[in-house]
Amino acid sequence: MGEEEAVASPAELQFEGRLKIVQYPDPRLRAKNKRVNTFDESLKKLVDEMFDVMCRTDGIGLSAPQVGINVQLMVFNSDGEHGELEEIVLVNPRINGYSRKIVSYKEGCLSFPGIYADVERPDSLNVDAQDITGARFEVNLTGLPAGVFQHEYDHLQGILFFDRISDEVLETIRAKLQDLEKKYEERTRKPSPEKIDARMSRNKPVGFGKS
Numbered sequence: 001m002g003e004e005e006a007v008a009s010p011a012e013l014q015f016e017g018r019l020k021i022v023q024y025p026d027p028r029l030r031a032k033n034k035r036v037n038t039f040d041e042s043l044k045k046l047v048d049e050m051f052d053v054m055c056r057t058d059g060i061g062l063s064a065p066q067v068g069i070n071v072q073l074m075v076f077n078s079d080g081e082h083g084e085l086e087e088i089v090l091v092n093p094r095i096n097g098y099s100r101k102i103v104s105y106k107e108g109c110l111s112f113p114g115i116y117a118d119v120e121r122p123d124s125l126n127v128d129a130q131d132i133t134g135a136r137f138e139v140n141l142t143g144l145p146a147g148v149f150q151h152e153y154d155h156l157q158g159i160l161f162f163d164r165i166s167d168e169v170l171e172t173i174r175a176k177l178q179d180l181e182k183k184y185e186e187r188t189r190k191p192s193p194e195k196i197d198a199r200m201s202r203n204k205p206v207g208f209g210k211s
């Protein structure tokens with residue numbers, strides 16, 4: 001039997017003032033994210049504020065741990081039926097299956113300002129999630145929305161985009177990651193909780209589950 005997943009208390013969905021993007025190597029990006037089972041005004045406020053931060057920072061998707069709230073929640077924009085931008089909210093998402101087709105996309109992450117790298121991911125997938133009211137739904141995603149979903153879903157598992165790239169590609173962004181580690185140490189006066197140099201020798205990027 002699998003491990004029972006922790007559920008967030010209503011207080012864990014609450015926040016004061018404006019949300020701010022948490023940058024690598026902040027440990028909240030690697031912390032466990034609890035399931036949400038409170039579908040109330042606090043959740044709506046959190047979602048509204050996440051869309052606001054995402055727009056202000058030129059993001060195309062955002063996960064709750066990136067604003068320091070360790071719960072299984074993500075938001076992103078996708079093309080609606082008539083071409084207009086649609087706001088998508090996924091609570092407690094789960095991936096049912098992936099396509100065999102793999103595509104490469106130059107990804108950036110709001111928690112790594114100005115850093116981009118090619119990441120390979122399945123082109124489409126089928127997902128189960130709950131909406132902001134708690135209602136369950138299933139959706140097929142393809143192309144950019146599939147890529148954004150997988151990027152955010154990884155955040156909910158504590159996986160960051162550079163975990164999925166080869167050592168060769170990692171080498172091209174290593175100095176910038178080290179700059180972020182240094183900035184974190186200066187800002188917090190604490191040692192960086194992770195160092196890219198410790199990862200450089202591990203040559204196998206994180207893989208995908210069932211296809």
Ligand SMILES: CSCC[C@H](NC=O)C(=O)N[C@@H](C)C(=O)N[C@@H](CO)C(=O)O
Nearest residue numbers: 058059060061062107108109110148151
């Ligand atoms: C391809 S998935 C990127 C999702 C990411 N979300 C959270 O970290 C994100 O929004 N990254 C931005 C840096 C991004 O991709 N912005 C767009 C639009 O400005 C870009 O092309 O840089």
Ligand SMILES: [Fe+2]
Nearest residue numbers: 108109110111
């Ligand atoms: Fe990200």
